[in-house]
Amino acid sequence: MPELDKNYNHLNVEQKRYKQWEESGFFNPDKLPTKNKKPFSIIMPPPNANGSLHLGHALTIAIEDTIIRYKRMRGYKTLWLPGADHAGFETQVVFEKKLEKEGTSRFEILKEKNGREKLYQMIWDFTQKNKLQMEEQIKKLGASCDWSREKFTLDPSIIKIVYETFKKMYDDGLIYRDYRIVNWCPKHQTALSDLEINWEERNDKLYYVKYYLENDPKKFITVATTRPETIPGDFAIAVHPQNKLYKNFIGQFVINPLIHNRKNYDDKIKVISDPLVDKDFGTGALKITPAHDAVDFEIGKKHNLPLDYQIIDWNGKMNNLAGELEGLKVMEAREKAIEILQKTGALEKIEDYTHQVSVCYKCKTTIEPLPRAQWFIKMTAKPKSGNKSLKDLAIEAVKTKKVVFVSKKFEKVFYHWMENIRDWNISRQIIWGIPIPIYYCENCGKEIVYIKNGQPKKCPHCNHSKFIKETDVFDTWFSSGQWPYATLNYPNGKDFKNFYPTDVMETGWDILFFWVARMIMFGMYNTKKTPFKYIYLHGLIRDKDRQKMSKSKNNVIDPLGIIDLYGADALRFSLIVGNAPGNDPIISEEKIRGYRNFTNKIWNASRFVLMNLNDFDNKTTPLLSKNDKEILKDLKNLIKDVTKDMDNFNFHIASEKLYQYFWHVFADKIIEQNKERLQNKKERATAQYLLITVLETSLKTLHPFMPYITEEIYQMIPTKNKKKFLMIEDWPQKI
RNA sequence: GCGCGUAUAGCUCAGUGGUUAGAGCGUCCGUUUCACAUGCGGAAGGUCGUUGGUUCAAAUCCAACUACGCGCACCA
Secondary structure (H helix, E strand, C coil), X not given: XXXXXXXXXXXXXXXXXXXXXXXXXXXXXXXXXXXXXXXXXXXXXXXXXXXXXXXXXXHXXXXXXXXXXXXXXXXXXXXXXXXXXXXXXXXXXXXXXXXXXXXXXXXXHHHCCCHHHHHHHHHHHHHHHHHHHHHHHHHHCCCCCCHHHCEECCCHHHXXXXXXXXXXHHHCCCEEEEEEEEEEECCCCEEECHHHEEEEEEEEEEXXXXXXXXXXXXXXXXXXXXXXXXXXXXXXXXXXXXXXXXCCCCCCEEECCCCCCCCCCCCEEEEEECCCCCCCCCCCEEEECHHHCHHHHHHHHHCCCCXXXXXXXXXXXXXXXXXXXXXXXXXXXXXXXXXXXXXXXXXXXXXXXXXXXXXXCCCCCECEEEEEEEEEECCXXXXXXXXXXXXXXXXXXXXXXXXXXXXXXXXXXXXXXHHCCCCXXXXXXXXCCCECCEEEECCCCCEEECXXXXXXXXXCCCCCCCEEECCCEECHXXXXXXXXXXXXXXXXXXXXXXXXCEEEEEEEHHHHHHHHHHHHHHHHHHHCCCCEEEEEEECCCECCCCCECCHHHCCCXXXXXXXXXHCHHHHHHHHHCCCXXXXXXXXXXXXXXXXXXXXXXXXXXXXHHHHCCCCCCCCCCCCCCHHHHHHHHHHHHHHHHHHHHHHCCCHHHHHHHHHHHHHHHXXXXXXXXXXXXXXXXXXXHHHHHHHHHXXXXXXXXXXXXXXXXXHHHHCCCCCCCCCCCHHHCCCCCXX
């Protein structure tokens, strides 16, 4: 019998065991000796290759590894496929911060010769370094994923599939380029999707500005606006068609109160009517600045107003069309505009006004709505080859239960978002990403989708042979949205045939729209199937004060530091127990320490059993007492219960039951009761049998949650028909 | 504006109609002898937000209310 330390020391165990598991090849389903040939697969949400792992990642790994290890023990051919995400915009933002610290910027590098290529290479190297580090962290957590199948979102095989999807959607009429108002971040110099902006409440002012009639300078129409600096870009005043107040103004002209002698345009502004205008807001009259507001742009389009008269540039400064405001930043321009309006008497009054302003979700810079040509995906239109829109496909998949949310509440949230979805802007003006495979003919200007290497030889429209390449790249979610089938080598790969649709998608609820919804749409559109059967959404980890963990708040628990202190098993268990799916778990070091104590309990109870097995013969038939039988019956019932919980994704309940049982039934009662029997010659063998049976069964059921310590002890106990690893043992069903 | 959710011990949370409502941490008392002081024995601590309903039975199902949290949204 080996001499065991008095306290469990995870440092002696974890690395050694992981190496053995990995070398065994059993992480790979093809090498797994399984009775039951049924496949079971999970695609790991690929962490962003732009930093180290945080507790949220540890939670993902803990839950998914628990599921995978459980299913593996149930005899499934289990595949858990790891990967990493280039994470376009997110990574570029992180990298730019790094550049800033080094005293330079993305724009400086882009100025250099081949700057674009150079910057791309720099970020590439950065992500590859991070990726290696992340892999090590995932291994430390004990993740039994198949590293031989690992993928990166910029692998050529992935890009190929992403391009083919783009081409298919383009040919299907779902992809189009349009000039319209986009969410522009002046700091990051890119457009953002509707999901990438946040809304902040601001206490601003509402300015009431008079626009005098051209023909009758005594009469005027008052407009309420929060953005007087955009007045130089006004091309109409719009009122509701049924608004009696302004009936006589419709069709007349007013004079722009802020600018005169506009380039190429009159200073006269027509009063028009449009049902989009709210009769009851402000004065009921709306100034129309097509290039600087989404609603105005829509109205402008309908009424044939100039849409590209942009008076704010891409840096958020007033340009030379802004008259006296030229050169000022937007906020400065606002003050200046008010000054001028006040002087000319055009300012009627100012009111306090609280409203929502959109900001960049990364840098909090106020979003500038600006017109720009962008690539979009139609969400509500039918493709040429089918009769259901992406929106309809996704809604139908959930309605028909092809995909099921483990927490029902997210189903409702999903529907709500889906019902109101608008077209998706997939172009980003950044360099870190997959280029949109489009060329514009230099001659006829038409766009050509070209997804092979190199560039098109001849323009199919005019036979010209010179092209300009699109410089925009895809929104990162356009590629990660295709992750489940792309990683499995769609459409002809063996893995795709064996493992698609995958079984569970487990990820944080914060990316339900960004990622999960898009995966469902892409999966349904491309493969006609949902990419997964169940969606398990976990919460966002908070600290003791309910705060989201972030570096700036200095409340981050570093998973690696915690693992070094208390072990991966303790961390994993504390992430699982009491954490119902979908709720935001609160994790403190005290909780983790508490479950570290549990690992020690397991260690010592096992140590006690092992200390008393030197003469144990696993072939003798035990003489079980009534009480012994009762104990085994209870254990059987526990397993039944726990198995049911595991099948229903109730890991938080299963883990707690196992904890209760091991500590307060096995250690407190069963071991105590049998201490005396072990001293009794007649009863010793039976007591040994009972103890080792309960211990072995407990180890098996605890293994998915605490893989390291259970494996370590399993390797030491003398039981019948032992497998090479506990990892590939059978989940206990009969005792 | 539209929608979703939460309220259980001092704190943070589990609890899938059925004994005496649980866990981690914390508090108090006792305890180092042969598995474990990262332990053991014991104790204090709960009108399960409020009110009403359904039921033989409600923390659990339903409704309203109160408080809090969150998501979505082109009201200038």
